[in-house]
Amino acid sequence: MKVMIVFGTRPEAIKMAPLVHACKATPEFDTIVCVTGQHRQMLDQVLEIFDIQPDIDLDLMKAGQDLFDVTSSVLLGMRDILKTHKPDIVCVHGDTTTAYAAATAAFYLGIPVAHIEAGLRTHDVQSPFPEEFNRQVIGKVATFHFAPTASTRENLLGEGVPAERIFVTGNTVIDALFWVIARLETKDALQRPSINRLLTEQLHFDLSSNRFVLITGHRRENFGQGFLSICEAIKQLAIAFPSVQFVYPVHLNPNVQAPVKDLISGHQNIHLIEPLEYEAFVYLLKRAYIVLTDSGGIQEEAPSLGKPVLVMREVTERPEAVTAGTVKLVGANTENIVKGISTLLCDESAYQAMALAHNPYGDGKAVSRIVDAISRAQIPKNSDL
Incomplete structure (x- = not known):
């Protein structure tokens, strides 16, 4: 065949x-x-x-x-x-x-x-x-x-x-995720070029001792006012939680680059970095405390690693994780994003309820x-x- x-x-x-x-x-x-x-x-x-x-x-x-x-x-x-x-x-x-x-x-x-x-x-x-x-x-x-x-x-x-x-x-993304994690668990993982660049050139804090929020955003429906609201929320959170790091690999689309760099660059605990290769992204995802995203696949990957996910969309085609409790919809809404992240940072029981929720997307x-x-x-x- x-x-x-x-x-x-x-x-x-x-x-x-x-x-x-x-x-x-x-x-x-x-x-x-x-x-x-x-x-x-x-x-x-x-x-x-x-x-x-x-x-x-x-x-x-x-x-x-x-x-x-x-x-x-x-x-x-x-x-x-x-x-x-x-x-x-x-x-x-x-x-x-x-x-x-x-x-x-x-x-x-x-x-x-x-x-x-x-x-x-x-x-x-x-x-x-x-x-x-x-x-x-x-x-x-x-x-x-x-x-x-x-x-x-x-x-x-x-x-x-x-x-x-x-x-x-x-979902085949779980197959891919497990494949990459297995490779990253080998002793030479830190020598992989993408991981080495991430740790030596892009991030300047200790991933093992600092809680950080991993952010991704690129959806067309958030272009314009949506990204303005998202950036305002990130700025408010960075000010309210100075000991928490916010890591944002910024998509190359100019509709994303412009508001992000104009509105939230220059904050000590906001790290605007280049888009990551998949290995480096999985490395970060495995160590993140919370994920804030408007992406699709991350709603499947993060639950496999026990990471609470707040989704900056009004609807999702992946409702299974919402039902399971590992994903929550907050929209591109400043107030909802700030409230959602703040709750997870301050309320351990709320955090654990999401982190320990069952992953509905398969066994690899x-x-x-x-x-x-x-x-x-x-x-x-x-x-x-």
């Missing part, structure tokens, strides 16, 4: 890396790895960490490109790739523009699509934008749906997806379940493209 795995962003690469290695280790699979380069530098870092050499690289990243550019470039690029290589199945991940356009291209050519991390929903097509639209469309064209949790399976069943096409696997064996399901699927050979 010829299996093509397509991804283009850093989050996709992290979550697909374990699948790449598992498929390549499966004798009955002829595995082709295709990257689009939607995130160029950040994607390349992940490929290096996980030792992945793409077979195909569309290299479509260009300065100033928008959703129209990315969508059309991936769609047209994948048309030629699919016609040339004739895969029997195309695997895409999540809700990126790469995943949406690659799945659409496969659908146009009648190639079965396997959707990894299927069934996540906010049921608001504008939030997050454009991710909710992307994943709903992929859900319409996919043949196989690899849902990370029981509730994502229920979402798909509610949309009319046949039960025999849905497989509850856990999602990839083996996906490979097994694809192996057993009855897929006709694709030789007529």
Whole structure:
């Protein structure tokens, strides 16, 4: 069976890396790895960490490109790739523009699509934008749906997806997380270039003796007033808790860089650092006291490490962690963010209630379940493209 795995962003690469290695280790699979380069530098870092050499690289990243550019470039690029290589199945991940356009291209050519991390929903097509639209469309064209949790399976069943096409696997990000943690626990971890740079060039406090809040933020829906409110909250917290460190790897998007650097630079306990390679990020995540984020995957990774997560969004497509108690929604709201972080810093019982909550995202064996399901699927050979 010829299996093509397509991804283009850093989050996709992290979550697909374990699948790449598992498929390549499966004798009955002829595995082709295709990257689009939607995130160029950040994607390349992940490929290096996980030792992945793409077979195909569309290299479509260009300065100033928008959703129209990315969508059309991936769609047209994948048309030629699919016609040339004739895969029997195309695997895409999540809700990126790469995943949406690659799945659409496969659908146009009648190639079965396997959707990894299927069934996540906010049921608001504008939030997050454009991710909710992307994943709903992929859900319409996919043949196989690899849902990370029981509730994502229920979402798909509610949309009319046949039960025999849905497989509850856990989330592959846990597979990736455990893989990196195992490597970081070796004695030479501090000699890894990304860790060494983090500790010697970017952070200037003792991670083992200082509580710190790890912050990430990049969502489009928070551009503008949202980031102004987030920055105001961080500033208030830094002043109120001078012994607590606030570490913020700042996304490269100018809509994030401008307000962050204008409003919260210059505070002694606020550390604005460059975006981190995945190894260094996991190193920090494992040592953080609290996570404040508007990201998606961190809502899955942090609970695996016992870290309370406050999410700066009004809705989340990952409600399982909210139900479990390890994640709370605070929105891009200054008052809610300040109150939420302050409570966790000052109330040990509130902290422990979140830190010890059950992680609903799996046991690190999602990839083996996906490979097994694809192996057993009855897929006709694709030789007529």
